[in-house]
Amino acid sequence: MGLGKSLLRAAAIVEVAAERVFFQGDLERLTIEPYDGYATPDHLIARGRVLAAREVEKIDGRSKLANARQMMRLFATHEVADVTVTSGASSAVTDAEGYFTLFLPRTDQVGWVNVAVSISGHAAICPVLVARPDADVVVISDIDDTMIHTGAWSTPRNLWTSFTGNVESREVFADAVTLIRALSQQDRNPVYFVSSSPWNFHGFLTTVFARAGLPNAPKFLRDYGFGTDQFITGRHGDHKGSAIDRILAAHPALPAVLIGDTGQHDAQIYADAAVRHPGRIARVILRAPGRGADTDDLLQVERLRSLAIPVFVGPDFRPVLRELTPHRV
Structure with a gap:
């Protein structure tokens, strides 16, 4: 799925065109797209992105043209900057591309820990992986x-x-x-x-x-x-x-x-x-x-x-x- 150097400029054009052609959503209604986070010795790190809510089609086994159209829709996102995301006493503000990273205190939990995050009018769960104490590598x-x-x-x-x-x-x-x-x-x-x-x-x-x-x-x-x-x-x-x-x-x-x-x-x-x-x-x-x-x-x-x-x-x-x-x- 990686993009080679010669495709980077084309990828920029793809994202702009995809949002204009394929975006179907409500720019006034925001949603959180959670990403899997991880833990350091001091923090739980919850990650995600704030986007305008959109309709998402299921990518299924149809023609290659239909697959290409639906893959293009993955780029049809409207990112929202300067949104405050909170979890308990921790907070972060989304950057120009809508990304946020929350640093929360470590707990005694190991394995996957569900971190509840929220913005005005919407909440989500960001899973965070905490390594087991018996890990070798x-x-x-x-x-x-x-x-x-x-x-x-x-x-x-x-x-x-x-x-x-x-x-x-x-x-x-x-x-x-x-x-x-x-x-x-x-x-x-x-x-x-x-x-x-x-x-x-x-x-x-x-x-x-x-x-x-x-x-x-x-x-x-x-x-x-x-x-x-x-x-x-x-x-x-x-x-x-x-x-x-x-x-x-x-x-x-x-x-x-x-x-x-x-x-x-x-x-x-x-x-x-x-x-x-x-x-x-x-x-x-x-x-x-x-x-x-x-x-x-x-x-x-x-x-x-x-x-x-x-x-x-x-x-x-x-x-x-x-x-x-x-x-x-």
Whole structure:
């Protein structure tokens, strides 16, 4: 679902056009779109977006043209800035794109904690994941061509796959599902997904992952910032690297397993993260889609290994699964 650099300008045009053509809603009635949050040692972090209420069509298994139309409707949102969102004594104000982040005091609860948030005339529940005290690692995975087949290494293939599929047709790799479930150890270890897909795809991805049997997990998607003052919030690698930094800071006692692919320079992003966080990266697992790992990827793999980090690179995850689940693979 990620968008390559050559698509960023087109994506801005898509969002503006989608709102003008497909938005059907009430600009006077506001709603909260909750995102899955996470916890730090000090806070529960609830996240979401305030939008004008709209009608949403179900994305079903019809023609590719109908799928494309309905995927376009995911961008047909009217964001609302400067709205105060509250939860108990905590509050936050939405930014220019309608996003908010609430910091609440930690409690003794673990697992998924439901945080009630509200604005004038509307309330919602923002789920927050609190890691269990017996967790051994934190699992951080890319999405595009790691979990879901998109062809992100090829711009035309990525665009076609992203905008003509639906929740039933999107291909989640079976080996990726097995890998995430094995590493999560029945939800003992927290899982996070990081992608350059826009936040507009949050609900879509959540549905696709649930259908595939993946554990629910917070996602760090990308704010493309299609406003008059900004275009995007940083580069692809900057976004992923920043997300990894925040996740590691939220779990200071846990090493991380990083999962990705060689199609979008994940090896370099992960090697840079390993340098910034010495001793925190337990292992790196990389799928090599399409044409496979190129020279730059292999150089970054060797850079990781020079830091004494075990790295797997291959067309699928079966060798890793044989190690983790020898009785099943």
